Amino acid sequence: MCGIVGLFLKDEALRPDLGRLLSEMLVTMTDRGPDSAGIAIYGAETPGRTKITVQSPAPARDFPGLAEALAAATGSAVEIARRDTHGVLTVAEDAAAAVRAALTTVAPEVRVMGVGAAVEIFKEVGKPADVVRRFGVAAMAGTHGIGHTRMATESAVTTLGAHPFSTGPDQCLVHNGSLSNHNNVRRVLRHRGARFETENDSEVAAAYLTDAMAGGRDLGAALAGALADLDGFFTFVVGTRSGFGVLRDPIACKPAVMAETDAYVAFGSEYRALAGLPGIETARVWEPEPATVYFWDHARAA
Incomplete structure (x- = not known):
């Protein structure tokens, strides 16, 4: 139910x-x-930009410096808006796949909740x-x-x-x-x-x-x-x-x-x-x- x-x-x-x-x-x-x-x-929506909503079990550990680390790993600008245990990464549309791939090494415990030009997904216990x-x-x-x-x-x-x-x-x-x-x-x-x-x-x-x-x-x-x-x-x-x-x-x-x-x-x-x-x-x-x-x-x- x-x-x-x-x-x-x-x-x-x-x-x-x-x-x-x-x-x-x-x-x-x-x-x-x-x-x-x-x-x-x-x-x-922002033309040419994609949002990647992510979640961390330890946001105080994972989110500081995350945008900069992803930018260094991919060569593309990354912005992050933090919301409690979640963050919304905004990246160039053509860099979204590279940013998602870089997450697995830059912040392996961070999970992707959703990706898109318009959607942001927030969920918790x-x-x-x-x-x-x-x-x-x-x-x-x-x-x-x-x-x-x-x-x-x-x-x-x-x-x-x-x-x-x-x-x-x-x-x-x-x-x-x-x-x-x-x-x-x-x-x-x-x-x-x-x-x-x-x-x-x-x-x-x-x-x-x-x-x-x-x-x-x-x-x-x-x-x-x-x-x-x-x-x-x-x-x-x-x-x-x-x-x-x-x-x-x-x-x-x-x-x-x-x-x-x-x-x-x-x-x-x-x-x-x-x-x-x-x-x-x-x-x-x-x-x-x-x-x-x-x-x-x-x-x-x-």
Whole structure:
């Protein structure tokens, strides 16, 4: 039993409030999963630059001088913005791969949470209120975001086991449910070169989408493929550079509710996560259908 939230802003006037609204939604879901929590925020982009969100178990040791060491190792300028146990590295787009490779030797205990032009991913062990406070999420602006609060059932309570899980550049996934065939899928994906850092079945779902898209499928086709290839009960909410999508399994026993107005589209595991949103009284509220891919995209709306 975990809690998922998502918020896609149509109204640009709401963008400064994204972090605050998403934080409030997530905190409301605390009793669905108080073990760990995380949020992905899609914020401002800088042309030609990529953001690499990293996490350290010992930030006081790893973060001082990290940008300078990476710059020396790669010959490319690196900036770092520290947020508690996480840091957001900003690098030239064409240097991102080299910086990620250099991390393994410059700071081997630092882990990459996500990479992209827009996304920043923050997750830690603890209750949602504590996690969003530590990272200052309420002050973050952006176009859309997703969040998750976890009740661990099949793997340890760790930072790496928290959601969201990255599924590619500017793309990540949160999951409520349980996959019954994740060990078999993990073995298949390992044979194809995938690497796993946890025993979490949600990491398998994220790796499945990454593998499917690497094989030429777009996100919609990859999500549709999950209906055939992933067994169990699940609700996925996926964030991308320009939008977010929702998918429930064919039985859809996990709770889910959506709301849409002229200003936003919102998702919550329960309606109470949406109850504080502006204009919710006049929103179109519905339960997403089983085995149906929903997607909202700023690029298509532009």
